[in-house]
Amino acid sequence: MDTxxxxxxxxxFIHYLLFVTYFPHxxxxxxxxxxxxxxxxxxxxxxxVHWENIALGVSIFVLGLAKKVLLADSLAVFSxxxxxxxxxxxxxxxxxxxxxxxxxxxxxxxxxxxxxxMAIGLSxxxxxxxxxxxxxxxxxxxxxxxxxxxxxxxxAFLRDYLYIALGGNRKGTVRRxxxxxxxxxxxxxxxxxxxxxxMWGGLHxxxxxxxxxxxxxxxxxxxxxxxxxxxxxxxxxxxLSVVIAWVFFRAESFSAAxxxxxxxxxxxxxxxxxxxxxxxxxxALKMEQANVVFSGLAPLSRINPDKAMILITLGLMIVxxxxxxxxxxxxxxxxxxxxxxxxxxxxxxWLMRLLAWRPNMLYALILGVLFAWSVFSLTQISEFLYFxx
Numbered sequence: 001m002d003t004x005x006x007x008x009x010x011x012x013f014i015h016y017l018l019f020v021t022y023f024p025h026x027x028x029x030x031x032x033x034x035x036x037x038x039x040x041x042x043x044x045x046x047x048x049v050h051w052e053n054i055a056l057g058v059s060i061f062v063l064g065l066a067k068k069v070l071l072a073d074s075l076a077v078f079s080x081x082x083x084x085x086x087x088x089x090x091x092x093x094x095x096x097x098x099x100x101x102x103x104x105x106x107x108x109x110x111x112x113x114x115x116x117x118m119a120i121g122l123s124x125x126x127x128x129x130x131x132x133x134x135x136x137x138x139x140x141x142x143x144x145x146x147x148x149x150x151x152x153x154x155x156a157f158l159r160d161y162l163y164i165a166l167g168g169n170r171k172g173t174v175r176r177x178x179x180x181x182x183x184x185x186x187x188x189x190x191x192x193x194x195x196x197x198x199m200w201g202g203l204h205x206x207x208x209x210x211x212x213x214x215x216x217x218x219x220x221x222x223x224x225x226x227x228x229x230x231x232x233x234x235x236x237x238x239x240l241s242v243v244i245a246w247v248f249f250r251a252e253s254f255s256a257a258x259x260x261x262x263x264x265x266x267x268x269x270x271x272x273x274x275x276x277x278x279x280x281x282x283x284a285l286k287m288e289q290a291n292v293v294f295s296g297l298a299p300l301s302r303i304n305p306d307k308a309m310i311l312i313t314l315g316l317m318i319v320x321x322x323x324x325x326x327x328x329x330x331x332x333x334x335x336x337x338x339x340x341x342x343x344x345x346x347x348x349x350w351l352m353r354l355l356a357w358r359p360n361m362l363y364a365l366i367l368g369v370l371f372a373w374s375v376f377s378l379t380q381i382s383e384f385l386y387f388x389x
Contacts, residue, residue, distance in 0.1 A: 001161060002034060015041065023123065029116055030133040031153035036336050037128070046127045055359050056332050057124030062371045063325050064117030069374040071315060072111035078308040079103035079250070086256040093271040093293070097263030099308050104250045105243050106315035109138065112151070117325050124334055132326050132335040138242070138319045141234040143207040144215075146242060154190070158183050177212070181205040196248045196257060203245040269293055322355070329357040 002008045019037055040046055082092050082100025092100065116133035123130045137150035147155050163183045169176040181202075188201020226234075244261065251257035262268060270292045280287065326335055333339050357363060 061121030064114040068114035075107035086259040092263040
């Protein structure tokens with residue numbers, strides 16, 4: 001397509017083979033663009049050893065590995081039982097449904113962003129910078145912002161080769177919304193040929209239509225962006241919308257997704273463990289009158305729900321409060337975007353400065369511990385979740 005449009009000037013077959021065989025499975029992300037990679041392959045400095053790039057690449061790889069093994073795989077233990085119960089016709093109640101949905105929401109992010117980080121780190125060891133694929137998407141205050149931060153290379157691909165090709169926003173409001181809907185529905189089918197994926201894409205297209213309409217309405221009314229409180233509630237609403245859509249993405253059937261969402265709504269009541277009822281004492285009787293059942297968490301009977309809550313809370317704190325790997329290493333230009341930037345933004349805030357990557361012995365020791373912990377945690381089969389899409 002780029003060649004047909006006249007954007008590509010060289011058509012050397014050997015160069016093309018190099019482009020398509022460089023991490024050939026990266027169609028899962030980051031999705032590589034010819035214009036991003038070929039100029040890097042053409043530089044003589046790419047074929048020399050750069051110890052700084054090797055050190056930084058190893059560090060990014062280890063951070064990605066830790067996210068995958070220590071966080072994503074641990075969360076899978078809590079998400080799978082809930083969706084398996086729903087698949088088999090079970091009816092998860094409020095607490096277990098939310099544990100399943102939130103666990104999967106975090107599992108998918110840590111798994112996929114870890115894969116992208118590991119790819120970026122491995123590539124950097126060879127002096128080639130891949131594009132950034134995640135930029136803390138769960139901090140987004142709108143669905144529009146979310147898609148600028150989540151699977152960024154796929155979003156750019158869908159925008160350039162579907163949305164703009166369909167006419168983009170050049171042919172009026174109605175056509176613009178139709179193009180958005182078609183793009184997101186095709187984005188859903190990208191991940192799998194099933195009604196759940198179509199529903200996921202349809203939900204996000206609906207979210208985007210509402211978001212664009214709201215922005216247009218605010219512009220006509222002359223309303224500003226709002227302050228920190230407005231962003232806080234907007235971010236909460238955005239995250240809730242994303243979680244609901246992920247239920248369809250994860251569920252193996254439409255009916256299973258509805259079952260989980262029904263449980264999340266509280267329509268089936270709340271089920272807590274027997275031990276919780278014992279600790280609450282007389283207050284438990286009042287809770288039972290409010291449709292709370294102390295009969296255990298059926299789908300999670302073989303795991304510890306308290307551990308699930310702790311790990312979910314930890315995961316949410318990481319995605320909401322901590323900088324991402326690209327921000328921690330931004331001073332050393334780890335990604336293709338940072339290579340294009342004329343200046344490097346210095347770390348802002350005490351937390352960013354504390355976690356910013358440095359080529360020193362302390363950071364090496366911390367990463368060594370993380371690497372050893374991750375390797376020794378590989379006691380069972382562990383696959384990258386996003387490889388199936």
